[in-house]
Amino acid sequence: MTTSASVPTEGAISPDGRVTDRLVNANERYAAAFTDPGMDARPVLHVAVVACMDARLDLHAALGLELGDCHTIRNAGGVVTDDVIRSLTISQRKLGTRSIVLIHHTGCGLEAITEDFRNELEMEVGQRPAWAVEAFRDVDQDVRQSMQRVRTSPFLLHTDDVRGFVFDVKTGLLREIDAA
Numbered sequence: 001m002t003t004s005a006s007v008p009t010e011g012a013i014s015p016d017g018r019v020t021d022r023l024v025n026a027n028e029r030y031a032a033a034f035t036d037p038g039m040d041a042r043p044v045l046h047v048a049v050v051a052c053m054d055a056r057l058d059l060h061a062a063l064g065l066e067l068g069d070c071h072t073i074r075n076a077g078g079v080v081t082d083d084v085i086r087s088l089t090i091s092q093r094k095l096g097t098r099s100i101v102l103i104h105h106t107g108c109g110l111e112a113i114t115e116d117f118r119n120e121l122e123m124e125v126g127q128r129p130a131w132a133v134e135a136f137r138d139v140d141q142d143v144r145q146s147m148q149r150v151r152t153s154p155f156l157l158h159t160d161d162v163r164g165f166v167f168d169v170k171t172g173l174l175r176e177i178d179a180a
């Protein structure tokens with residue numbers, strides 16, 4: 001498998017350190033060969049996956065998913081925040097999903113910081129962020145907390161098929177977390 005990390009960065013990022021031009025150029029090549037797949041916004045497998053934004057997680061490959069199979073919601077840590085509940089609510093109530101898969105991972109950056117990050121930001125910029133960092137020390141426990149947040153949300157219609165996992169970034173394997 002070739003990854004961006006294994007490809008020389010010379011020419012990949014512009015001299016001013018911006019990568020957006022590279023992405024726009026790649027999109028132009030993609031669009032030149034693109035044909036509308038005629039899909040609906042409703043995921044074929046009726047599942048929403050909530051995962052960390054970590055660049056090492058190739059969710060579609062790791063889960064055997066194809067374009068159109070699922071809704072994917074990603075954020076730092078894969079934590080279930082109010083905005084994740086918002087997205088899941090829309091996914092379920094307007095687009096037909098019924099199952100929810102939560103994926104955290106080993107070696108997450110949120111294990112290395114604390115809520116003090118908010119204090120540091122406040123000192124630096126003069127304004128305290130309204131959001132919580134959602135840092136954690138125990139990835140398994142944070143998956144349990146995320147499952148509990150989903151299962152107890154009054155906005156979600158389907159909370160009977162909620163499962164949580166930890167993705168091992170060294171092996172690529174998922175380890176299921178018991179909700180108890």
